Amino acid sequence: MCSRNADLTTALRLYDAALSPDSPIPLSLHHYNCLLYLCSNAAASDPDSSADAAQRGFDIFARMEADGVQPNEATLTSVARLAAATRDPAMAFSVVRRMATAGIPPRLRSYGPALFAYCEANDADGAQQVEAHMDASGVVPEEPELAALLRVNADKGRADEVYRLLHRTRALVRQVCDTTAQVVEFWFxxxxxxxxxxxxxxxxxxxxxxxxxxxxxxxxxWLGKGPWSVDRSEMDKDGTCQRCGERLVCIDIDPSETDNFANSLTELAIKRETRDDFLGFQSWLRRHGPFDAVIDAANVGLYNSKAFSFSQVNSVVNTIQRITKSKKLPLIILHRNRANGGNAKAPHNQKILESWRKAGALYATPPGSNDDWYWLYAAVSCQSLLVTNDEMRDHLFQLLGTSFFPRWKEKHQVRLTFSGRGPTLHLPPPYSIVIQESEDGSWHVPTTTGDDIEKPRQWICSTRKSS
Known part of the structure; x- marks a missing residue:
């Protein structure tokens, strides 16, 4: 309860009582982890009590070791946070190295205290050592870690390191938030x-x-010499920068990567879905496919509506059918309960459903299933467009990793808006929304836009000033 309520004071009082020689209470790993977590949180977030909270945390860890309680990753990560709070990045890093020596696989959160502490101390060499240790441990940095590394190396004027890190950000993050964008602009x-x-x-x-x-x-x-001209810009529909005239390129995906991803999807799905149900869907798809487009009907039918709208889905079906090469109906993925119950029984909706069934374009997912697996697998295996406004950020999609999936989504996801005139489809752009370095040395860095489909994306445009 103390951990849930972030109540360090009560937790320490109970801890002190447990150490009473009159009636000592043995403490478990869980107890120690909760105490260390609370101490590290207070040390990192409350300047007034930081030193006291850190010292109590170190004392508790010493007691834990004296009691012979073996630490785990959570324990040592909290100790690393305590070290970082006392502005001792070397100690925070030594804790991570201790994990590796003890056979405890460090996680990204384990490295954060040391990495950020080195960066805040403007110690680029120390931060680079942490990054190298992460790489050796197979731990991949995310945008906050890369932004911190970019900042410390930009501050130090280490051009080669900034260049390397910009490319690492390109490969791992692709698009940057505004905080990272400001670091990039500062450098240029x-x-x-x-x-x-x-x-x-x-x-x-x-x-x-x-x-x-x-x-x-x-x-x-770096190509060229001299000052850079840096500002925000937008791209036209063809990917031409409105500021400098550079046209961005479309970076292709290797077909073998798509095949491997489809196989990975199958492995994940049959572990989480009823195996026979999903394998049955694959068999159905081989008989009825391929499709030029797949529609996440639940997402489309509930767009700006509390009640599911079959007519809304049908309007999107007809619109996407008109723009695809084969002019074949798209595949409509809909949960069986929604296809058979509720307003599906209304005569006008029955007519719509029957037209989809006759065309072999409706697949009703079985009870208890997660239809996300079905529409995603269909779109990947058919290499088709995927019509959905789902941002695909939840736990299921996190399982898919950050290497291939964001690139695939960028090239295949069709988002939509509705107006009185019907649906508007927002097709994938004919260029890649990723940091791009041109052959003349200029750079274009895309920023994230959030969930507003119609808001133009801002890009950092950085070119050498004309002499």
Whole structure:
């Protein structure tokens, strides 16, 4: 209860009582972890009590070791946070190394205290050591860690490291939040950025780098010399920057990656769904597919509505049918309960459902299933468009990782809005929404837009100033 309520005072009082020589109470790993978590939270968030909370935390950890209670990852992560709160990044890092030595796999949260503490201390070398240890442990940094590394290296004027980290951000994050965007802009406006680069380069090597990397970047280092012109911009519908005229490229996905992803989806789905149900769907899809588009009917039918609307789904079905190559009806994925019950029994809705069934375009997912697995697998295996406003951020989609899935989603997801004139489909752009480095050395960095489909995306446009 103390942990849930963040009540450190009561937790410490109970801890002190448990140590009473008159009636000592043995403490478990869980007890120690709760105490250390509370102490580390207070040390990190409350400047007035930071030193006291940190010292109590260290004392509790010492007692835990004296009692022979073996720590786990949560224990040592809290100790690392205590060290970071006392501005001791070296100690925080030593705790993570201790995990590895003890055979406890560190997690991303385990590295955060040391990494951020080194960055806050403006110690780029220390931060780089933590990053290297993460890589060796197979722990992948996310945007906050990369932004901190970018900031400390930009502050230090370490051009080569900033270049490397921008490309790492391109590969792992693709689009940046406004906080990271400000770090990127700070770098390009700095004196160090002006001085970094070369006046002459071999265009053939740059072109070779672009081909080798798959497009959108070359990896040959900073090109050009002198101050940068930096500002926010937007892209037109074809991907041309409205500020500098550079046209962004579309980076293709290797078909083998798609096949591997479809296989991974199958493995995950049959672990979480009734195996025979999902395998039966795959068999049905082989007989009736492929489809040019797949519709997440639950998402579409409930758009801006409390009641499910079959006519709303049908209007989207007809719209997407008109723009696809085959002019075949899209695959409509709908839960069986919704296809058979409720307002599905209304005569006009029965007519719509029957037209879908006759065309072999309706698949009703079985009771107890999660229809997300079905529409996602269908869209991936058919390499088709996927019509849904689902942002695909929940636990299910986190299982899919951050390497392939965001790239696939960008190229295949169709989002929609409705007006009095009917549905408007927002098709995938003909260019990749990812950090891009052009062959002349200019950079375009996309920022995240949130959930507003119609809000234009802001890009950082950074080009060398004309001499």
């Amino acid at each position: 406006r700095s004196d160090a950025a002006s001085e970094a680069g070369v006046d002459r380069w071999d265009p053939r090597k740059v072109k070779e780098g672009v081909i080798k990397g798959g497009g959108g970047w070359h990896g040959q280092g």
